[in-house]
Amino acid sequence: MGNQQCCVVVLISGNGNNLQALIDASSHFGYTISHVISNNPGAFGLERAKRCGISSSVLNHRDFGTRGDFDSALQQAIENQGPDLVVLAGFMRILGPEIVKNFSGRMLNIHPSLLPKYPGINTHQRVLDSGDHEHGATVHFVTEALDGGPSIAQGRISINANETAQELSARVLVREQQLYPTVVSWFASGRLYLQRGQAVMDGAKLPREGLQINL
Ligand code: GRF
Numbered sequence: 001m002g003n004q005q006c007c008v009v010v011l012i013s014g015n016g017n018n019l020q021a022l023i024d025a026s027s028h029f030g031y032t033i034s035h036v037i038s039n040n041p042g043a044f045g046l047e048r049a050k051r052c053g054i055s056s057s058v059l060n061h062r063d064f065g066t067r068g069d070f071d072s073a074l075q076q077a078i079e080n081q082g083p084d085l086v087v088l089a090g091f092m093r094i095l096g097p098e099i100v101k102n103f104s105g106r107m108l109n110i111h112p113s114l115l116p117k118y119p120g121i122n123t124h125q126r127v128l129d130s131g132d133h134e135h136g137a138t139v140h141f142v143t144e145a146l147d148g149g150p151s152i153a154q155g156r157i158s159i160n161a162n163e164t165a166q167e168l169s170a171r172v173l174v175r176e177q178q179l180y181p182t183v184v185s186w187f188a189s190g191r192l193y194l195q196r197g198q199a200v201m202d203g204a205k206l207p208r209e210g211l212q213i214n215l
Contacts, residue, residue: 006031006188009083011074011091012038016045017173018089018110018180023052025181031188035081037074039093061093071099078103085187088142089180097144105194107142108187110180112172114138114154114209119147124165124172134158135168137176138210139183141194150199151210152192155179179213 008031010019019036026033036049036056049056059077064070075098078086088109100107113123115138127135136156143149155175159168186192192201199206 006084006184007034007082008032008085008087008184008188009035009037009078009081010087010089011078012036012043012045012089013040013092014043014045014090016043016048016090018176019045020048021177022087022089022181022184023048023054025185029181029185029188031085031184034083037077039070039074039091045090067094067096068098071096075099075102085184087180087184094146095142100142100144103142105141108139108152108180108183109142109147109149110137110139110176111147112137112169112176113147114156115140115147115151116209122165124168127159128163128165128168132159135172137172137179139179140210141199143197150194150197150206151208152186152199152201152206153179153183153211153213154209155213182213 010022010033012019023033033054036045036054038046038058039061041058041060046056057077059074061070064073084106086103086107114136118126134156136154138151138154140151141149155178157171157175186201
């Protein structure tokens with residue numbers, strides 16, 4: 001990275017709410033989003049990138065015979081941009097071990113739950129069904145374990161009585177949009193890195209659930 005701004009490539013599949021938050025924060029958070037890649041040609045996030053003058057490309061997973069073929073094409077497309085960091089933002093493909101290993105320590109994901117609770121999908125409804133009193137989002141380094149990489153930070157909210165999964169999801173999203181740019185700025189400034197499989201911040205190993213952030 002040197003004295004250049006941290007160059008970030010963002011991977012999306014859908015609306016791009018997290019992408020928008022990352023774009024909006026980039027100028028004063030010390031990183032530059034150089035390119036956006038979507039596996040979904042119809043992702044509204046592509047429109048967001050266009051409106052902000054950020055280049056984008058589509059790598060439609062349906063055009064590839066196997067997951068491995070898609071992953072290697074994706075790896076090449078990312079490497080072509082020469083990023084310091086790859087950020088998954090609503091990217092709904094499970095990445096295989098090769099590409100994950102290739103970007104080990106420079107690939108982040110945000111997951112809408114307080115990991116290690118509720119990996120996978122439909123987290124908001126599952127949290128409500130379980131009767132938990134709190135919920136939130138987790139930013140973590142991506143490893144081969146799905147939603148299982150070392151946690152970096154969590155944004156936590158308490159669940160309101162009788163709220164629906166839709167309402168809960170919207171409130172978690174607000175937390176995500178605050179959390180993700182903050183974590184990316186820590187990586188961009190060199191404060192945050194992955195060392196021997198552990199998330200390290202300012203030289204100290206982070207707790208298993210990551211830093212608890214009440215933004
Ligand atoms: C968000 O809930 C995020 O936690 C998850 O994907 C969902 C949609 O993201 N990773 P976006 O609106 O496409 O940014």
